Amino acid sequence: DQQVKQNSPSLSVQEGRISILNCDYTNSMFDYFLWYKKYPAEGPTFLISISSIKDKNEDGRFTVFLNKSAKHLSLHIVPSQPGDSAVYFCAAKASGSARQLTFGSGTQLTVLP
């Protein structure tokens, strides 16, 4: 049973518009969440994170929102650029765990010029 779910395998967005990638989780012990971006033939790279004590974290064009009551987080990219086209993975860590991350299945974002 997947504890971190990304229900949209793919998303297409026009350049300049907002991209919203969603992630749901089931484990209430998760207290830290990360987004990774992966280009073909490369390993995932860290993008942005959020602690459960916050509901928003912003870094340039990237903002992550956390709704603990709904066990839902989202990544907003504004404005979207063609170079943002990649697979985005949501990951979560449980409180007290040995720093293990649980990953979602990923969402392929395509930003159309």
Place this chain on the structure above:
Amino acid sequence: DADVTQTPRNRITKTGKRIMLECSQTKGHDRMYWYRQDPGLGLRLIYYSFDVKDINKGEISDGYSVSRQAQAKFSLSLESAIPNQTALYFCATSGGEGLDEQFFGPGTRLTVL
């Protein structure tokens, strides 16, 4: 130069063969991880190590073994490869208390015929 390197990058082998995938890092991190990625399943943790004398099973360790030869090196072995071990394998590192960000290598694409 890449901080986390993996060799080989691609490998095709036959059922029953022993395979070793190697990972080296120059980040000076104590913690190292092996993941596999399958379509629709995201990244799943195989094994992890918090220092040279520490080895821990992850979510899907059956059929795999690991060796932490030094702080900088972490190898994954498939003692007798089978076709359902065909996947993309990633090594990752992390360092320090409170630092949950993991840094990934470029991946090894393994095909078992």
